[in-house]
Amino acid sequence: xxxxxxxxxxxxxxxxxxxxxxxxxxxxxxxxxxxxxxxxxxxxxxxxxxxxxxxxxxxxxxxxxxxxxxxxxxxxxxxxxxxxxxxxxxxxxxxxxxxxxxxxxxxxxxxxxxxxxxxxxxxxxxxxxxxxxxxxxxxxxxxxxxxxxxxxxxxxxxxxxxxx
Amino acid sequence: xxxxxxxxxxxxxxxxxxxxxxxxxxxxxxxxxxxxxxxxxxxxxxxxxxxxxxxxxxxxxxxxxx
Numbered sequence: 001x002x003x004x005x006x007x008x009x010x011x012x013x014x015x016x017x018x019x020x021x022x023x024x025x026x027x028x029x030x031x032x033x034x035x036x037x038x039x040x041x042x043x044x045x046x047x048x049x050x051x052x053x054x055x056x057x058x059x060x061x062x063x064x065x066x067x068x069x070x071x072x073x074x075x076x077x078x079x080x081x082x083x084x085x086x087x088x089x090x091x092x093x094x095x096x097x098x099x100x101x102x103x104x105x106x107x108x109x110x111x112x113x114x115x116x117x118x119x120x121x122x123x124x125x126x127x128x129x130x131x132x133x134x135x136x137x138x139x140x141x142x143x144x145x146x147x148x149x150x151x152x153x154x155x156x157x158x159x160x161x162x163x164x
Numbered sequence: 165x166x167x168x169x170x171x172x173x174x175x176x177x178x179x180x181x182x183x184x185x186x187x188x189x190x191x192x193x194x195x196x197x198x199x200x201x202x203x204x205x206x207x208x209x210x211x212x213x214x215x216x217x218x219x220x221x222x223x224x225x226x227x228x229x230x
Contacts, residue, residue: 007223007224007225007226008224010223010224010226011220011221011223011224014219014220014223015220018216018220038209039205043196048189049189049192049193049196050196052189052193052196053193053196053197056193056197057197057205057209060206060209061209064209064210064213067213068213068216075224102216102219103212103216106212106215106216106219107212110211110212110215111208111212115208115211117208
């Protein structure tokens with residue numbers, strides 16, 4: 001029996017999770033709740049010009065997020081064509097959660113903590129919101145990791161996994 | 165009458181100052197984007213995605229079993 005490779009499904013799921021997690025951040029926190037924008041600590045959106053400059057950088061953020069999601073789809077399609085990649089729902093769901101968590105942790109550490117270009121919710125409690133964002137990301141990573149570990153038992157490739 | 169009211173309302177909206185806000189502020193917006201901070205801000209926006217790619221790329225080649 002040829003060796004099985006989980007890597008292609010792992011990378012596809014994590015890329016999709018990162019992209020979808022980025023969209024949650026951009027759509028929910030930037031646009032619907034309007035808690036922050038990409039550069040809102042450097043350039044507070046308190047004038048129309050500043051708001052529109054932030055809108056441009058939010059747009060670039062969304063463009064990169066779209067590219068991550070699209071790359072995830074391409075990787076998933078290619079993984080589905082391979083007979084040596086186990087097609088596991090648990091692994092894929094774990095990667096989606098883990099990817100979202102990875103996005104939150106990386107973005108939270110770099111943009112909120114390290115560079116301070118924006119905070120989750122600017123104000124007297126911004127540190128608590130930033131830490132909460134990181135903890136939520138860590139929880140997603142742990143939940144995703146548990147699902148991925150459980151998915152190790154699944155070894156059937158895609159064609160054989162589908163019911164007749 | 166209803167059509168007239170709708171047209172009047174639409175005309176009033178189009179004549180408001182908010183409609184022209186973009187025209188007047190566009191040069192200022194472009195100046196706010198394409199200034200000496202542009203490349204630094206682009207790097208800041210890209211950085212988290214670059215870090216994520218550094219994590220995902222090895223994943224693709226790992227996970228080999230049996």
